[in-house]
Amino acid sequence: MDELTRVRDWDTGAEGLSDQARAAARARLETAVAEESRGRTARTGGLNRRLMLRTALAGAVAASAGVAVVVTRDGDGHDRTTRLDTVSAAEVLRRAADRSRTANRDLPVPRDDQYFYTRTYVVQTYLKGGRTRTWTDESWTSVDGSKPSLRQENGKIHHDPPLGKHEVRWPPTVYSKLQQMPTDPDRLLDQFRHGMKSSPLNDVQAFFEGCMLLTEPRVLPPALQAAAFEALSKLPRIKLDYHDATVTGRRAVGVSHPKASFTFLFDRKTYDYLGLRTKGSSAKKVHGEWKQVNYYYKTTTLEDIQVVDRMGQHH
Template identity: 90%
Template sequence: MDELTQVRDWDPGTEGLSDRARAAARARLETAVAEESRGRTARTGGLNRRLVLRTALAGAVAAGAGVTVVVTRDGAPHRTAQLHTVSAAEVLRRAADRSRTANRDLPVPRDDQYFYTRTYVVQTYLKGGRTRTWTDESWMSVDGSKPSLRQENGKIHHDPPLGKHEVRWPPTVYSKLLRMPTDPDKLLNQFRLGMKSSLLNDTQAFFEGCMLLEGPRVLPPALQAAAFEALSKLPRIRLDYHDATVAGRGAVGVSHPKAAFTFLFDRKTYDYLGLRTKGSSAKKVNGEWKQVNYYWRTTTLEDIQVVDRIGQHH
């Protein structure tokens, strides 16, 4: 799995990202927002994957295309005269209600276990319309104390245990997740890093929520619901309708105008289906790095299990 975690201080007593690294991450966001406002595409960069695994998405913060969608009461696009307008905030609130029973069949993971995940990926290039599909399987150490096996874009990566001063953020250890607030207002405040609402801080909050919900981790149902409700309070969130189906299910997306990723939900049940991300590859042209080969990537978590060893599926 890619774009999973970042180290950052969340509350007293929890190890996190240093002030220097946090300032650097915030500077990346500021640069992306500023360059987007001038109509330029920000050049992405990369931090150490083991230390800041979620940085791939941070480098992708940019304007996300989207439209407002009107859906019928049965969840279908507007094809009849009987219409019902659903806002982005309402979709997130309904997803919160739906998620309160999510993953209740999964055991609480022990620190010495692994998360097994199977993820279906669809990548469509904007120019040429080429589409690639593949399935990634990964085994990630719950507390990071053991080696992990991660499949990304079909390629196998063997990740060593986390170093002495490395921690994952958001956490994957269940006891740490239980200490996170389930009050939506308090959680939103932490998503904003304790700062007031602004375009930059709200983009940061949307990004924080995205990383918490992406996984792989087993979230306490109350926390997952609180995350959706917290994000529903953000101004500027909107509905996207680029993907008519996700894994055969009709989907509607919720995005932020300065973020290149979108939450995808079932149009009828409001089950959380996965993420769509706008990405690109970098190429050196006339001595300067340019972003080329833009694409939409949709990732759908098909299965997650708590297992005892690498290679085990159930």
């Protein structure tokens, strides 16, 4: 924490993605999906590192386990407002979309030279032994990636350099680029699929893309978050996750995809977007091979997000 204390005193229009950059992003996603299907995410404790956001935090005035891609351009009660056994995963996402349209929007539109400050509460519970760890991570993320960022992940501090000359973030964090994204759910889903037809691989890639848009620190233009929920509601094979979860004292229901290791969590009554739960495992090397030791669930919840002028600042 000494380092965090010191950093508080530290003062501190690229083009759209080309076809080559989109191809690179797609290739990275395909690699990540393939690795997930082979169970390699156990070594990283959750989503493949290619998909882990540099800030590993929440966003879109929601919460996250943090994912992003940097690409190179060259149940038990009877009264739950609506009984969950009669509501599909698609309906939960549509109701979350309706809820997001009426949510308070008190964050200013960020300038490219500013930072997103985020404070995230994390709960990690092991399936064997019931051990639970809790901690809070703080991070400062450069809006356009042109400045260094400071990220706290699992309580450890990381200093991330600015993006390289030919690197871009996808999905974007710059507000003007987000404004160019479609708010029609069908068009947005087509973008999540990179213009490809529905298939098992393309659909799980679209689920990852939706997660990236909804969970990285950013301020979304009006209607974009709702469109993202509605786009994901159109994916086949999404399902309700009845694993009992409580997020900041609120009972949650999850929506997941069978090929993804993460679950979106929503309030069971209001359908507010509460956070993200990932399934991972601790591992150790035995005779040169990684062996899974114990599985756990990690739930991340955004406690605060602000737009600030410099690293180390928060109100």
